[in-house]
Amino acid sequence: MRPFAKWRWVSNWSAVLRYAWSIRLMALAALLSGAEVAIPYLDGVLPIPSGLFGALAGVTTLGAMLARMIAQAPLDKDKDK
Numbered sequence: 001m002r003p004f005a006k007w008r009w010v011s012n013w014s015a016v017l018r019y020a021w022s023i024r025l026m027a028l029a030a031l032l033s034g035a036e037v038a039i040p041y042l043d044g045v046l047p048i049p050s051g052l053f054g055a056l057a058g059v060t061t062l063g064a065m066l067a068r069m070i071a072q073a074p075l076d077k078d079k080d081k
Contacts, residue, residue, distance in 0.1 A: 019074060025064035032057035
């Protein structure tokens with residue numbers, strides 16, 4: 001059995017990318033993780049405690065996981081008509 005055989009894109013994947021909170025929070029977590037990697041290069045320049053962006057990325061990732069489990073408004077464009 002192929003493990004990924006049943007995976008399919010959702011029909012409105014572009015709307016999900018634009019409007020889903022879980023996607024927004026995952027993107028923020030990725031930016032915070034990148035900032036955590038860049039901090040050693042700015043050592044002494046900015047008064048930022050070590051591990052701050054890593055901790056914020058972790059909290060943001062937890063928020064994204066919660067947002068994924070919470071029902072969000074439908075992303076149908078026809079609902080406003």
